[in-house]
Amino acid sequence: MNVQLNMKIVLAGVEATHKLGVYLGKSLDAPTIILLEGDLGVGKTSLVQGIGKGLGITESIVSPTFTLINEYTEGRIPLYHLDLYRLSSSEVVQLNLETYWEGIDTTPGIVAIEWSERMPYKPHDYINLCFTHAHKGVRQVEIAVCNCALPQALLDFTQNYAHESK
Numbered sequence: 001m002n003v004q005l006n007m008k009i010v011l012a013g014v015e016a017t018h019k020l021g022v023y024l025g026k027s028l029d030a031p032t033i034i035l036l037e038g039d040l041g042v043g044k045t046s047l048v049q050g051i052g053k054g055l056g057i058t059e060s061i062v063s064p065t066f067t068l069i070n071e072y073t074e075g076r077i078p079l080y081h082l083d084l085y086r087l088s089s090s091e092v093v094q095l096n097l098e099t100y101w102e103g104i105d106t107t108p109g110i111v112a113i114e115w116s117e118r119m120p121y122k123p124h125d126y127i128n129l130c131f132t133h134a135h136k137g138v139r140q141v142e143i144a145v146c147n148c149a150l151p152q153a154l155l156d157f158t159q160n161y162a163h164e165s166k
């Protein structure tokens, strides 16, 4: 495994979480795998909603906790939104998630996986976002980029968002 970057971003409210997603959705290439870790209610779905907006998806993005996978094809590239919360590691293996990043039966897009802690193995290259609760409802996200380039969107967000939100 080659972790090329580790950075932390403070997200002062849900608007910041959405906006980080918008930056990613506007610029990430296909295929990109985003692994989303963190406790219940920490902001994983909120980030994916921002990604959808950045991709140009107008359909509302809802949590796939019960459907496991929601696919959105309306945007710039497809968005595959998964939530593994209710699954065991062996059930995750049976899902053959590789099909989403090998692009054999699916059009390559952004694959965003909530509760990726449930995965017994990881893809070769991915962006890992680990959310934690900070003080007074604020969230912190720790980002690690593995075997892929640092998305410019992350730097743009950290440089621009503080000014935009004033």
Ligand SMILES: Nc1ncnc2c1ncn2[C@@H]1O[C@H](COP(=O)(O)OP(=O)(O)OP(=O)(O)O)[C@@H](O)[C@H]1O
Pocket (backbone or CB within 6 Å): 011, 012, 013, 014, 015, 016, 017, 038, 039, 040, 041, 042, 043, 044, 045, 046, 047, 063, 114, 137, 138, 139
């Ligand atoms: N940066 C933030 N600061 C404060 N509240 C936030 C932030 N980001 C998201 N929230 C709020 O946290 C709540 C839960 O968010 P969300 O549904 O995205 O969490 P989740 O991690 O997907 O939860 P689950 O594990 O149940 O899927 C929402 O009410 C959302 O508005």
Ligand SMILES: [Mg+2]
Pocket (backbone or CB within 6 Å): 044, 045, 046, 063, 083, 114
């Ligand atoms: Mg969620």
